[in-house]
Amino acid sequence: MTDTLNAAASTNTASSTNTASPAATPAPVYTVPQERRVVTSVPGPKSVELQKRRLESVSTGVSSVLPVYIASANGAILVDVDGNQFIDLGAGIGVTTIGHTEASVVEAAVGQVQDFIHTLFTITPYEEYIRVAELLAEHTPGDFPKKSVLINSGAEAVENGVKIARKYTGRRAVAVLDHAYHGRTNLTMAMNHKAAPYATGFGPLAGDVYHAPSSYPYHDGLSGADAAQRTIEYLEKSVGATDLACLVVEPIQGEGGFMVPAEGYLPALQEWCTANGVVMIADEIQSGMARTGAYYASEHFGWTPDLVLTAKGIAGGLPLAAVTGRAEIMDAAQPGGLGGTFGGNPVACAAAVAVFESIESNNLLVEGRRIGDSLRSGLEQLQHKHDIIGDIRGIGAMIAIELVQPGTGDTSKEPNAAAVTAIAEYAAQHGVLLLTAGTYGNVLRFLPSLALSDDLIADALSVIDDAIAAL
Template sequence: MTAVTTEVPQRREIKTALPGPRSQELAARRANVVAGGVGSVMPVYAARASGGIIEDVDGNLLIDLGSGIAVTTVGSSAPRVVEGVQRQVADITHTCFMISPYEGYVQVCEQLAELTPGDHAKKSALFNSGAEAVENAVKIARYATGRQAVVAVDHAYHGRTNLTMALTAKAMPYKKGFGPFASDVYRVPTSYPFRDPEGMTGEQAAQRAILAAEKAVGASDIAALIIEPIQGEGGFIVPAPGFLAAIAAWCTDNGIVLIADEVQSGFARTGAWFASDHEGVVPDLVTTAKGIAGGLPLAAVTGRAELMDSVHSGGLGGTYGGNPVACAAALGAIETMREENLVERAQHIEDLALGRLRELQQANPAIGDVRGRGGMLAIEIVKPGTTEPDAALTAAVAKKCHEQGVVILTCGTYGNVIRLLPPLVISDELLLEGLDVLAAAF
């Protein structure tokens, strides 16, 4: 079978005002049929994408510093992903693994056992979305421990289902008006170096969280503690060194299942296969999605074999979980990460971009903090001379970048963080041009 290739020119080129006439036409049609609760960052409609460029329906070429929220790590329509999907879709589109299993599911689980942190025996179950993976990780932890309570941290984001909304810290837009939420969920402080008391170490921040958990519920009643090793929607917060290790040690000492939510930070994004690797932390369960399958819906819970096997047969699964086409895409994406050394490429992006962002910080007192790892980087925008968030300036800077054909995303509990998530296959030239546009936007 001849592979279909999407060859989008790798340059920024604006041919119309944004949005262009075709995008405006689609927006009018959308207004009639798409629910208003579904928002979009930019009013331009994509037609093709590859590498570091998105081409819209009006022929404009936009620099992609968002990767579909960390999904197209290997680039959109990556050749190995396309080829694997084409082969698979011609053979089997669906049988349901719970009815008639297939090799692709097993192969993906083999890759997860090899790549996720730790050298212990591991098993996986496949699902469709990050939120679904998180829900199932909590199910497994509760079943295995016989306990009910789950601890999450400040600034956390874990999804939009009922349980994951309970785990998520930010009310607007994720929780407002959607309650009541799942019970037995408790929140404790996290490590936020930019906003923590000056001089607070990672170990001290961990002790603060542990004392809060023990006061609120008691260690003996906690089934799981769930945490993003680098927080995503909460603001790309990298905890202080030692924080995650101290939390992990407390969980181990108290029989608490440590769940690392690596939905956004996993699969080479941070310059390691998983963000937990930077701290030498080995979680009991790891949830993954986003970058795992090059754009197709796939998610997983991977964990210690004894935990994963504790649940009775039929207790885990789903009609579409581990769909054969999505599994083929995942195998193509993982092969791309290996063959193109995208872990090392993410490290190079960090070196290139952090230097430029710190130069920008020196020139602009509104940038309070620059942080991140690999291709998961952020700037936090504040009122100059303070730590007071400036969400208005953040939105204005993002809007100006969008007008100039650069896709960037905002995040943060206070709406004042610009996050950068370029495809790891983006060229240095496009990345630096995108950062120049960001600098000019200030």
């Protein structure tokens, strides 16, 4: 499929670092040179002018990490209106997982736009919706009959997953884990660990939501079995299994700071849920779609959830999300109980089919693992130089570093949010887009596309090295 991509840029070096067979995976080619380039101040004059217009017309509630305005993007590079090129280590918070403007996705979307843009699947259905549901059944964890509903966004997927679980079990309560993030709708605001800024002033929030302790090995030091027992004790004492409809879990927590649970934690929770008739839901909105070197991060933990939530990377940048799971659970909803005007839009579905095909034909599971290995190796070198890097964690192209106050990494592990802010600002000025995260604001998360070459990784890490040194 890569031979259909647009004109090559001589600066791309991804093929030299690809661990897949060159014969099986032709070298990617790009319309934008895959290199960092800063030619103006950041933000540049055109971005400054657009920012003025924005402040007059866009709600201040819609904030931006970096006030530079993008004119084009391809592969792992963003190009702003002033001609600056940024190494994109955020991918639209995990959306452009297979790369910006990947040619097969663009081709599929354009072709579908020319055929028809919308009919509404619940009125006059179409094949594209069915094909996405088939692909989800094939690639989500679990060897049992599955069905799906397609909607628009991650938060919608969470809402529908909870709704389906409540209908199936006839129970009311919803449990989530500490440090979780699930969205900005009324229900998902109540499910988040942090109130600010997602829920501040927006109450009253939905009830019957309970926050159980999670597995956070860097801080709690618990084994998976012990952490699971702590979670289960909370659920049994504070909620009661007979009232609990579902437990919603991110296998790798996103906004919370890419916390990876201790080994055995998730399967132990699933065993308890199954024994007690509780639906266990994997929120794979950020961690799914090949990002971790597997289609879904749950696979790394030997965990087979009852329902899986997919969004972000599924359609290459177009809005699409899904709830997929055991057929008997998904069929608990009555006809007409699920759906929505734009859910499973045919253009987004066509793009999603192309994303699944690209993952296979371009060996992107291998690329996810390559990026994870390269990032971790480079970050470990930085950790040896800078004692403010307390922890490195994550899987595949979903890696984070937790920053602590100098000299506290092995003792108090005191959060260092100021360093995170300073590093992100320095990186932006030098052409690297970084995302921050963490309950305490002290985590830098690396969430790049799978188009990111090892050369770009090395270049970005050199900027981060300089940024830490500049502290």
